[in-house]
Amino acid sequence: MERFQLNCYLYAPKDDCKHRLYWRDKYTKDEEADLKKLITEAKERNITFVYAISPGLDITYSLDKDVEALKEKLDQVKALGCTDFSLLFDDIEPDMCGDDKDKFKSVAEAQCIITNEIYEWLKPKVFLFCPTEYCESRTVPSLKRSTYLRTVGETLHEEIQITWTGNHVVPREISNKDIQNLTEIIKRKPVIWENLFANDYDQTRLYLGPYDGRKVGLKKDLAGVLLNPNCEFEMNFVAMHTTAQWKLNRVQQFPLDSSSQDVEMEDQTESQGSAAVPEYNPRRALEKALIDWREEFYKRPQYSTHQAHMKETEDGDEMETEGKDEDKHKKTIAELDPLSLDDLFILSDLFCLPFDYGPRAVHFLKKAHWLISNVKLAGKGASEEEGSEWNDAAVHFNDCYRNLAILADKIINIPNRDILYDLYFYLSDIRSTLCLINSYIKWHGMGKPNRAPFRPGEQEPWLFRGGLHSELRRLLPTEGRSDMFRRPEIRRATSRFFTVRPCFPSDPVDKEALYNVCRLTWDDGFSCFDISPGQSLNIDAESYPDLYADELIGGYLQESSDLCYVLEDELSICGFAVAATDGAEFQKKLRQNWVETLKEKYPESNEEAKEMIKSVRGGHKIPSDYPSVVHLRVQFNRLEAQSPADQLLTCVTKALRAKGSSGVHTRILKSHLFLKGLFERLQFQPLEDESAGDHLILVKRI
Structure with missing residues (x-):
């Protein structure tokens, strides 16, 4: 974050049960030590650390005991050095018990009064509030007629900032007009809770595309942007890099020693005018991010996110990732058949964004769809010209698949094993699916078969899970697709695919x-x-x-x-x-x-x-x-x-x-x-x- 000049980190992890499910429970001494270390590290890097708690699942707003439990929990975190906080009331039922209904007119009023009390108690520098109606599609009955949001806007302390995801939980675009309409209702500029790169709702997908669908001019109507990233830590380099470029409204790289370059670029802008630095463009920003990310593939990380050796439990196999292969991973880039910038563009295209595949992925999908939809052209009944066209397309698809296989082999050998571990399952899934489709196409190319090869399937992106991988799978005329593509829990990182x-x-x-x-x-x-x-x-x-x-x-x-x-x-x-x-x-x-x-x-x-x-x-x-x-x-x-x-x-x-x-x-x-x-x-x-x-x-x- 420091490298990319991002200045705020909101702590709300799903694997911390004491953040949401058991929000009343205090942290143990060991948990306190870990949390304090995180808070201290953020301060040393001038990053605002915001501790978030989500009590909405079972809080009784009118019960003093619950309010005191909330204060005690946040006091514990404050004692660790945290000065900024957030209350989250997202993804809960907007209901109240009988006692709450006697004390509060609505759930919105109950949430706001409790939040205001906590704000006055803590006196934080930054305080964020996530409403239950946190996107336009979840407002009742609509954004302009939402009594919930109007109550929040009128009741919530004016210094408390409100988070918002857009017109959907994962919106394709966020426009100035939509944000201005919201601002009129909540009486302040919102902080965007950006779910563009979040993959927790569908972990068959990964997002390595650039920050897109939000014009740079949107910033003037916002109080900030919080990036909700991929679940895989190492897979967020491109997301953070391109978002940082969007924030600065300029296309640039962020080398590890970025301070000198930043000063130089600022001086250039002052002396040569705004035309000296190109404005944000998603594709150009992606290129800069991939150039910087490529260097990370060939580093051995100082702090490994995979401390233990991965042991392959399946069939008694083992994968020693830092033992016998250690010498191999010390080789230079030249010795390792290095990844090219084009390789990383292919990788980004395959795992782009929730609503968009990159150009190479679209090419894969269209070519596979055409070949499978026109398998009759590979048969004896087709003309020589039609058969030649189909065969040429099949050869081209095979060449494209082999290029992907070469890319996967290169990644298998990178020194940064943390990147490999976070990426491997996704890459192997898409590669194995393409391998199967390639074999299916080859099988038809052998001659017209006399039987079926397999016996016979504006929305939120989770309605059709799996992305490109899933669309490719749907091209195959199979009944038991889930059996054919079941992913084992632990799998050896192999360079061959079968x-x-x-x-x-x-x-x-x-x-x-x-x-x-x-x-x-x-x-x-x-x-x-x-x-x-x-x-x-x-x-x-x-x-x-x-x-x-x-x-x-x-x-x-x-x-x-x-x-x-x-x-x-x-x-x-x-x-x-x-x-x-x-x-x-x-x-x-x-x-x-x-x-x-x-x-x-x-x-x-x-x-x-x-x-x-x-x-x-x-x-x-x-x-x-x-x-x-x-x-x-x-x-x-x-x-x-x-x-x-x-x-x-x-x-x-x-x-x-x-x-x-x-x-x-x-x-x-x-x-x-x-x-x-x-x-x-x-x-x-x-x-x-x-x-x-x-x-x-x-x-x-x-």
């Missing part, structure tokens, strides 16, 4: 990629071309590289293609899951059709092929309570965490359940410990079966 999508067996690229995964995961992740000494290999991998894959998944691709799913990252397919709803019926089809295909493919002289065909013909015993069958293989050395493999298995089991299955089983070698652990994480249980031999049967109800 997508689960249906396989397209008729496409030779998909089929070869699946066969290659089989070769590379032959023995619980070991390649059949790279077997450790002492391991036996019963497959002629060099002469017949498809042998193992034909046995494991070839029949599924031919006879159960609608239950074949792949896991892929930005490079290629790295895993698959194949399944059949009725295992017994599936084995019957293999004997009738797939065995004949194998006989044509492999010579009778090949002993390994004979054994494989015999195995396919014989099948295995199907558990009566778990008739569906699933097989899964993943290149686990390409995963930085186990969750992508879990997501793949979850996807195929959900597809089986949608087809009416009530139970599923898998059959793996007892030596395949990695696969065993993967299935057991998703509640598959071993089933006793003496006929299984060296295999293990794992089952699950679905």
Whole structure:
């Protein structure tokens, strides 16, 4: 705040229960020490510290005991060095109990009389009052006819300032005319409680855009502006920076040592006139803010907001953020493939403002919408010109997505881990959604599918939550979107992002990629071309590289293609899951059709092929309570965490359940410990079966 020449901090945190819910309770000694430190720090930096308390949930205005409790609580804070206060009566029911109605004419009068009494008691330099009707949309019946606000204007002490959010809780714009109309009613200029960057109502969104929608000329009609920022501390640099530029009505940077530059610019203005300094412009202000913010990405903060090491609890993984990676984060900007200004513009565009996406985000959304709305152009019925247009757009979208993936990889490696931790969940969500859409578009580009890829959804911004992320998700024709995009509470900060999508067996690229995964995961992740000494290999991998894959998944691709799913990252397919709803019926089809295909493919002289065909013909015993069958293989050395493999298995089991299955089983070698652990994480249980031999049967109800 000192750096940006912002001069007032209002303390009203939602995680301080003694600010609102338990407002009567005194602070403990330790809490006093923390609060005093904050007050002292603000004073040393010439920042006005305003302590706010919100008693409106359960205060009885006519009860002397409650009024005394309020005075005692504020006296405690005053003794810590605080000289400025605020009473907040927002987001409460405008009701009074019977005793209050006997003493006061209205809730507005009750609030004002109590506030005036507290003001006279404390004699503060600054005192703020937040009314229950704190925006035009919440006035009853309207702003001009609101008896509540007129009572506040006439009753509240003239030195007490009143906060106001605008025509809505989160207004797109605030005009001079609207503020002047309010001023006439409340008898003073309001302090704007600015919710433009607040994301507490929808924490799937983040706001990294510039301060906008409020003309600089608005300042003459205001007593001040209080910025209610993002919940994530490190994500408020742009909001504070651009608001500071708006306050000064000039486009400028705020380097860490800003005092010398401020003096220089003031001298320039005096000597050269107002034209020497450009007036506030949101986009230019954003550029200045991003230039300064970029430097912060490559600093190790003196006071970390994440003091403890983040430990990944999911699946037993750990993410050591300041241990083994410490040396890497000491590298110079040049060594780290640094973020460019354009990178940060992309970031800001993706997470801009409640009512506006930045230009790059709009481009993403329009391009994705056009591609998905016109998938028919990728089919055989479209003309060559139409198909070329669609394919060119798909390639362009893929390039845009890869640029975002590169940006995310750069951010993963920044030295300032506090910025990474605050940003990571938001960036990974938007990236994973775009990754899925990109794969969906690619899937259509392979040829017109014969089935649906997924089985089939002036206002306040929280009516449609999720912002760009949510709009992109709505483009996908899915029923269970919430399952596909559920965010884990703690997730490893990985540089790779994975997508689960249906396989397209008729496409030779998909089929070869699946066969290659089989070769590379032959023995619980070991390649059949790279077997450790002492391991036996019963497959002629060099002469017949498809042998193992034909046995494991070839029949599924031919006879159960609608239950074949792949896991892929930005490079290629790295895993698959194949399944059949009725295992017994599936084995019957293999004997009738797939065995004949194998006989044509492999010579009778090949002993390994004979054994494989015999195995396919014989099948295995199907558990009566778990008739569906699933097989899964993943290149686990390409995963930085186990969750992508879990997501793949979850996807195929959900597809089986949608087809009416009530139970599923898998059959793996007892030596395949990695696969065993993967299935057991998703509640598959071993089933006793003496006929299984060296295999293990794992089952699950679905």
